[in-house]
Amino acid sequence: MPDNVPDGRGSGSQEKDQPRRRQARGERRIAQLLEAAATVFTTTGYTAASTNAIAREAGVSPGTLYQFFPNKEAIAIELGGRLMHEMRETYGEALAPVDPATPLEEAVGAAVDRFFAFNCEHPVFFALMHGPDIPGRITEEHDALHASLLSRIEGLLSSLLPDAPPADLTRTANMCLGLYKAGLELALAHEGAERDGYVQELKNVLVRYLEPLVGGRLGRAPGTGP
Amino acid sequence: MPDNVPDGRGSGSQEKDQPRRRQARGERRIAQLLEAAATVFTTTGYTAASTNAIAREAGVSPGTLYQFFPNKEAIAIELGGRLMHEMRETYGEALAPVDPATPLEEAVGAAVDRFFAFNCEHPVFFALMHGPDIPGRITEEHDALHASLLSRIEGLLSSLLPDAPPADLTRTANMCLGLYKAGLELALAHEGAERDGYVQELKNVLVRYLEPLVGGRLGRAPGTGP
């Protein structure tokens, strides 16, 4: 785990040889600031979020914030990095086992449930990934995660459709991810039972979309056949 | 058609009794400014777009811009209004005829094609509706269009599913719209044959999602049955 946050004060000479010795207090402040940033980013979006507001939310002064982060972008990058790390663990569990014996409905349902739980626990994730107002560097992180997710889905699909052209596989993976994001947005916009309803609909969409592709390759729940 | 744009100079006393007599030159400038705003909004988004940039794009001074629009928000509102007007005409054609004899695939395909053509002709539309960075008033217009679209889809669905609970109908309509937006985003991100491929996949998603709901109520293309 890359615990070394890029320094704020070291104005650009050394980067790797002087990792800026941190005290326990500093690490706590960093976590505190990232949590505050997550809150502000979630409510106002990245561009509209002011560093002063983040500092205020964290209960520190603007100067203190810049003790630990060289600029506003670095805050989002570090936050995105930690999120991606946790995400990798989550969807590692969610998408890794391509057990070809489980019914499609179960596989899709389990994957959606895991991803959805992650997005509920980390609302910033959606805000950072979905926002079209995000400048330069963060896009790289975004693209990295996107590509990573996509290749996972693609791999999963290729094990179900070994005889499909790669281009179709990529397109199908993109569709799945896009459909998930759409369903996620709808589900997050509702609460309680209604939310669960949208999650179920999302699963229906994905299952029905993929079912004709995998054909009879995967098992189907008994009683649903013609 | 509401041709009266809210005045810029009349600093807030009269609004309806003094519609600010316009010359032909003024109307031309307004159209010119809206076109420039559409360009800038499309490329940079609403919040990042500066009024000076819009004026520069239109080839006029900032002061001239504020002769016709009281503030930046009014530009987006007027633009959104005109877009909504044109949209209503388009999807009036796209969704109005609920001919219960046409196959589901044809109906969905035609609707998607019309909407997609509209979004290709007016890229601003997607930028204004999809951006999470849009302040206050515009959201009202957005919600109005959203609700309008939704009730149309809902009505269309209810004619196919007369015995479904209203709550399910609303949810299904929301899903359709969300799925369309997701597919639109993917299609717009590609070009040429790849774009067409995504459009086709979007149609597949919608048809397969709705097919089990409408059951055998609508006709199916010959040769696709079991």
Place this chain on the structure above:
DNA sequence: CCAGAATGCGAGCGACCGCTCGTGTTTGTC
């Protein structure tokens, strides 16, 4: 043809934002 309205200009005002800097406080080390 001319008075007044509509249109056009662009320097610049006030507000805010990202970020800095000088200074003061806390913490770890000997």
Place this chain on the structure above:
DNA sequence: GACAAACACGAGCGGTCGCTCGCATTCTGG
């Protein structure tokens, strides 16, 4: 306890942005 490094503060700098104002120019009705 002394010294340095890390931490904390907050006024404020430079810059941008939305928007204004005074004034010049063009159109239009009588």
